[in-house]
Amino acid sequence: MPKPKKERLDLRKLSIHELGELFPEGGIPKFPQDDLKPWQTVRVHFKDEEGMKSFSDLVGQEITPITKMIWYPKAAIGSVVTKRVRELLAESLKERPSGEVGA
Numbered sequence: 001m002p003k004p005k006k007e008r009l010d011l012r013k014l015s016i017h018e019l020g021e022l023f024p025e026g027g028i029p030k031f032p033q034d035d036l037k038p039w040q041t042v043r044v045h046f047k048d049e050e051g052m053k054s055f056s057d058l059v060g061q062e063i064t065p066i067t068k069m070i071w072y073p074k075a076a077i078g079s080v081v082t083k084r085v086r087e088l089l090a091e092s093l094k095e096r097p098s099g100e101v102g103a
Contacts, residue, residue, distance in 0.1 A: 038071070 011019065046052040049065075056063040061070050 014022070044055065046055065052063055052065075059070065059072055061072070061074055063070065
């Protein structure tokens with residue numbers, strides 16, 4: 001059985017007022033942004049490869065000559081973009097009391 005097609009929102013059919021509701025504050029949809037900055041950053045210098053490997057074992061993370069940074073404790077690093085604009089627009093439209101677009 002074929003998948004049903006997702007409904008696409010045609011922004012060209014929306015009024016200026018409706019676009020303003022979808023894109024408040026300068027045209028960017030609102031979405032939650034967690035503070036992902038580290039509490040502190042410390043640069044570590046290694047005398048030689050043996051020191052790097054010892055430190056790698058100590059923190060339990062692979063560190064190679066091309067490693068630029070690590071999180072301790074090890075963090076699951078996800079994609080910066082977790083939602084697509086289309087999903088944000090769909091959510092915004094669901095919140096509208098009338099539920100209609102481009103009247």
